[in-house]
Amino acid sequence: MPRLFAALELPRDATLSLSLLRGGLPGARWIDVENYHITLRFIGDVSGPTADEVVNAFDRIRRKEFQLRLQGIGSFGSKKPHSIWAGVTPTAELMALQGEMERICQRLGLPPDPRKFKPHVTLARLKTARAGDAVRYLEGRGDFVTMPFAVDRFVLMSSRESVGGGPYVVEESFPLEPVGAGARSAAEDVRAYYGPL
Structure with missing residues (x-):
């Protein structure tokens, strides 16, 4: 069974901007441009019936379209960086x-x-890159930012057993309103949860 995760795809302009960040870091294994995405929830290796339950439940999500922007870059792994990433400016809609x-x-267990x-x-995986090289790479690109882009759907993607970084396949897509x-906004979610503010 393939590994599943929920994600947002990126428009061509954003992936083009990200592709310009490739290179300049010895020992980095760069993610293929067509595999760029924003992971929302890693689901993992699940049975067919569980995957069907996830699809049915995600199909009932009613959310409005929203805008996102990519901004800044950084690394995971403080003393020994293991990956390079581009940041996403969080919005109430994304977090909701x-x-x-x-x-x-x-709820599905x-x-x-x-x-x-x-x-x-995620832009690159670092296995043999030196920490000093990663720091220099990040220092030279900290002002990275894209124009805002519209998010009008989310997807359920799969990945096959590999070293990581793709290839990814869109298994299902779920449009946003x-x-x-009639979809609920993030502000309406907050009011529904906490009452009037």
């Missing part, structure tokens, strides 16, 4: 969508995601 997915997955959600796009349609 991700939170709903997390609640759905836990999947273990909670142990990591705090930090939206990002156009602004002005």
Whole structure:
């Protein structure tokens, strides 16, 4: 069974901007441009029936379209960096969508995601890169930013057993409601949860 995860795809302009960050870091294994994405929830290796339950539950999510922007770059692994990423400016809409997915997955019996959600796009894996080289690479590109782009759907993707970084396949897609349609906004979510502010 393939490994599943929920994600947002990136438009061509954003992937083009990200592709310009490739190179200049010895020992980095760069992710193929067509595999750039923002992971919302890692689901993992699940059975066919569980995958069907996830698809059915995600199909009932009603959220409005929203805008995102990529901004800044950084690394995971403080003393020994193991990956380079581009940041995603978090929005209330993004956090609400991700939170709903997390609640759905836990209701379906999947273990909670142990990591705090930090939206990002993985650009490279570092196995043999030296920490000093990674620091120099990041220092020269800290002002990275893209124009805002529209998010009008999320997807369920799969990855086959590999070293990591793709190839990824879109298994299902779930459209978001156009602004002005009947979906709940993030502000309405907050009011529904906490009452009037």
